[in-house]
Amino acid sequence: MRTGYIYDLHRYFIYPTFYQTFNTTFSGTILGVHKQKHRKIREFCYTETEIKPDIVSDRKLPQKMARKTAKKKQAKKSAPKISPLRDGGEDIFRMEPLRFAQDSKWRGELNELVVDLTFKAASLKSSLPDGMLAALAELVRSMNCYYSNLIEGHDTHPIDIERALNDDLSRDPKKRELQLEAKAHISVQRWIDLGGLKGRATSVEGIRETHKRFIESLPEELKWATDPETGEKVKVIPGQFRTRDVKVGRLIAVSPGAVPRFMTRFSEAYAKQSRGEMILLAAAAHHRLLWIHPFADGNGRVARLVSHAMFLESLETAGIWSIARGLAINVETYKQNLAQCDLVRRNDLDGRGHLTEEALADFTRFFLTVSIDQVTFMQGLMQPDRLRARVLAWADEEVRLSGLSKKAGQILEALLYRGELPRGDIPGLIQTTDRQALRVVKQLQAFGVLTSLSSKSPWRLALPATLAHRWLPGLFPASP
Numbered sequence: 001m002r003t004g005y006i007y008d009l010h011r012y013f014i015y016p017t018f019y020q021t022f023n024t025t026f027s028g029t030i031l032g033v034h035k036q037k038h039r040k041i042r043e044f045c046y047t048e049t050e051i052k053p054d055i056v057s058d059r060k061l062p063q064k065m066a067r068k069t070a071k072k073k074q075a076k077k078s079a080p081k082i083s084p085l086r087d088g089g090e091d092i093f094r095m096e097p098l099r100f101a102q103d104s105k106w107r108g109e110l111n112e113l114v115v116d117l118t119f120k121a122a123s124l125k126s127s128l129p130d131g132m133l134a135a136l137a138e139l140v141r142s143m144n145c146y147y148s149n150l151i152e153g154h155d156t157h158p159i160d161i162e163r164a165l166n167d168d169l170s171r172d173p174k175k176r177e178l179q180l181e182a183k184a185h186i187s188v189q190r191w192i193d194l195g196g197l198k199g200r201a202t203s204v205e206g207i208r209e210t211h212k213r214f215i216e217s218l219p220e221e222l223k224w225a226t227d228p229e230t231g232e233k234v235k236v237i238p239g240q241f242r243t244r245d246v247k248v249g250r251l252i253a254v255s256p257g258a259v260p261r262f263m264t265r266f267s268e269a270y271a272k273q274s275r276g277e278m279i280l281l282a283a284a285a286h287h288r289l290l291w292i293h294p295f296a297d298g299n300g301r302v303a304r305l306v307s308h309a310m311f312l313e314s315l316e317t318a319g320i321w322s323i324a325r326g327l328a329i330n331v332e333t334y335k336q337n338l339a340q341c342d343l344v345r346r347n348d349l350d351g352r353g354h355l356t357e358e359a360l361a362d363f364t365r366f367f368l369t370v371s372i373d374q375v376t377f378m379q380g381l382m383q384p385d386r387l388r389a390r391v392l393a394w395a396d397e398e399v400r401l402s403g404l405s406k407k408a409g410q411i412l413e414a415l416l417y418r419g420e421l422p423r424g425d426i427p428g429l430i431q432t433t434d435r436q437a438l439r440v441v442k443q444l445q446a447f448g449v450l451t452s453l454s455s456k457s458p459w460r461l462a463l464p465a466t467l468a469h470r471w472l473p474g475l476f477p478a479s480p
Contacts (some may be wrong), residue, residue: 021071074424085243087257094254095262096353097286097360098269099281104351106361113368114279120375121315123422128320128382130354131460133420135451137193139463145185145474147328148304149178156182158465158476170206177219182447184217192309193319202270204263211295211302212239225297234296242296251342253293262292278314285366288343308321313369315395321378325476337363381472387418394470398447405440409430412449412461420458 164179200206215238340359351357398404444450448464469478
């Protein structure tokens with residue numbers, strides 16, 4: 001009972017002397033009893049003729065509270081109900097095998113490919129100075145983005161990608177969207193190259209963050225996926241697992257309610273592996289992630305970014321080559337191998353899991369062979385004498401056509417071998433004054449072939465996409 005009730009009694013009680021006795025004897029008791037008893041006491045203590053407006057208001061209090069309660073119940077009823085995700089109860093065994101057993105008959109041949117890839121990747125990296133590594137990695141991001149998007153049917157040439165990175169966007173809405181998509185992809189790969197997924201490339205949180213970073217940077221028009229069965233458009237939420245059933249080709253992916261437990265098993269299977277084992281399992285992880293199909297859209301690009309991160313860590317690639325180029329060139333074989341890995345075990349000799357181990361071994365062989373081919377291709381492209389000849393041939397041509405200083409070739413040649421040049425070394429290198437040296441530097445900057453991290457840091461060679469067809473022929477098509 002509220003203390004105010006005692007004062008109500010004082011104001012309206014007919015017999016003040018009785019009230020004094022009542023207040024002295026019962027007030028402490030009244031304050032502690034149930035509300036129902038309060039009501040009875042109040043009805044006893046004043047007559048109907050002496051009810052005041054504030055007493056009427058006080059009597060209406062329970063009615064007001066009842067109306068509020070009714071409104072809350074109504075609000076709960078009208079609130080949209082969140083249906084639980086459909087869970088088909090699939091057993092995680094359906095995804096096995098995730099790894100090759102130690103006694104697997106495929107291990108010997110595949111391990112030889114792992115050793116070959118490891119040796120060639122290390123040789124390529126060690127053959128280039130640090131400054132050249134940084135320049136090549138920057139160009140390879142654009143190349144990787146181009147080929148990864150090309151696999152998905154999105155053709156954005158590296159020259160257009162480079163323009164997007166410089167905020168030079170097309171006026172054509174469709175082309176502009178694809179440029180922004182490429183820009184988002186490169187942003188995520190740069191984050192990976194700087195160690196964003198180190199030690200957690202196959203973790204659930206790492207994969208979700210990769211998807212989140214990619215999708216949230218896309219233009220609004222590309223944040224929608226179309227259901228191929230119904231034609232309905234579905235909003236893609238960055239980093240969120242899908243909430244619908246999906247069919248990819250002939251594969252019916254696991255139910256949306258089962259995705260979290262399959263992803264947990266995926267993470268457990270590929271976590272804390274040795275470097276050699278991580279290289280061997282990169283293909284298996286690539287397929288199994290696509291098999292789960294955890295997101296409404298963006299699964300292919302996320303899977304290729306995860307493969308890039310696994311190789312970056314296990315092979316220390318420095319980001320100077322990409323498997324995406326090889327997968328795009330052999331896209332039909334790539335997709336056929338993925339489809340074969342979706343099949344169930346063929347017989348008792350085909351591994352011990354639910355899915356076929358033989359097809360997984362074939363895909364792993366293809367994946368590693370393509371990787372070796374890409375390292376070999378890049379090694380030939382970056383062979384010092386050949387690269388020097390192509391760069392200097394371009395410089396001589398520009399001397400004749402655009403008035404580039406003849407001394408520019410000396411700067412380019414020094415950068416090819418040394419990787420970087422302190423700013424103060426250039427006048428002595430080309431045997432000219434500081435003012436003349438600065439003029440030559442500005443000419444090279446105008447072509448986009450000279451860069452530095454700051455106004456005082458050494459000069460480094462840049463590899464612009466616009467010159468890639470001259471300096472690094474075959475890396476990607478010459479023009480958009």
